[in-house]
Amino acid sequence: MEQPTKLGQAGKALVIVVVVALVAYPLLGVIGTSLASQSDIITSNGLVLWPDHPNLDAYRTVFTGGVVTRALLVSLGVTLVGTLASLLCTIGMAYGLSRREVVGSRFILMTALFTMLFHAGVIPNFLLVKELGLYDTFAALVLPTMVSAFNLVVMRAFFMNLPEELYDAAKVDGAGDFRILVRIVLPLSKAVIAVVGLFYAVAYWNAYFNALLYLGDNDKWPLPMVLRTFVLQGQSLADGSVGEATSPQQAVQMAVLVVAVVPILLVYPFLQRFFTKGVLTGAVKG
Incomplete structure (x- = not known):
């Protein structure tokens, strides 16, 4: 060069x-x-x-009322549980789809890719969630978006790039698919797991549309919904003590925004070194 x-x-x-x-x-x-x-x-x-x-009057105002504190805990719980569940499902599906001997793997892969091009729409999704009894539950924030087709394709490509000799050697030693996945594939896939995990975590942390559709109880709102309602629409956070705060309204709005942004800013530096390696290796087949 x-x-x-x-x-x-x-x-x-x-x-x-x-x-x-x-x-x-x-x-x-x-x-x-x-x-x-x-x-x-x-x-x-x-x-x-x-x-x-x-x-720090604005931050005292934000955390005194309890609305932001409750929403922050909801967002943390949904992000942690959702990211873990999504990673488990994506890893399992990606490993199965990366093995050519699995019957029907191509059909399942095409079905997953189909969802990237066509979406059922808001009304069918809402009716499905309601019929399954998930309306106004935290599960509605996780289950409808548990597996991302893009993340599935990236992880599958990464698994397919691993040397086939590793699989053959493990099978000769008597290892089954689960043991191969846990003992061989996952230790070699830390980069792509970190990247996909970051994608899922950011998506769950920033998601507000599912909460807007599927949650009728304001006490279950995650932080992005509070942020949207209070900062963008200008509504009050008050549930008692917040309404009597003496700090400027604009300062309080910016404090809520900082609270929503800081957690992701704190997590990202620890995963940054995996980002380029995970995306490039998982996206290139050859």
């Missing part, structure tokens, strides 16, 4: 700086506004990058 020129390196550095600035500016604005006082918000026309009078 040719060595990059100084002009090329400067261009890449400029692009990186611009991208970082585009990402960091709104993030700093949200954090700064959540810490700002009313006078800081008025002076800065609503967007505070560096508050002159920083305080």
Whole structure:
């Protein structure tokens, strides 16, 4: 490969700086506004990058009322349980579909791919969830989206890239499919499992549409629903004590947004080193 020129390196550095600035500016604005006082918000026309009078009143307001705290716990539970269930189902299906000797594997794979192109629609899904007795339950936030066809294809491709000799050697030693999966395939697939797990976790954490459709009890709302209702629609979080808060409304809205974003920001750095390897290896067959 040719060595990059100084002009090329400067261009890449400029692009990186611009991208970082585009990402960091709104993030700093949200954090700064959540810490700002009313006078800081008025002076800065609503967007505070560096508050002159920083305080945590908005966060005290958010966590005092109980609405955000309850929604945060719901989102954590749904994300943890949903990600674990989705990984178990996806790993099992991907391993089965990666073995050519499995009868009907191609038909099942085509059926899964079909769901990427065609969707039943909101009304049939709602009727199905209601008929199964899942309406207004936390299971409705997990079961309808438990397996993603895209993640299934990525993981299947990764499993198919593993050397066939490993499977043959394990079978010669008397290992069954379950033991091969647990003792050989999974230890070699940490990268793709981490990436697919991150995809599932982000999807469950950010999902609000299923909650909007399938949950009638506000006490079961996950954090994205509270975020949508309070920040985007401007409705009050108050269930008593929150309505009497003295912190600025805009600061409270930004504090809710920070609470919703921070957990994923904390998880991502630990999985970043697996991201490129897992996606590229699982997406390329050869």
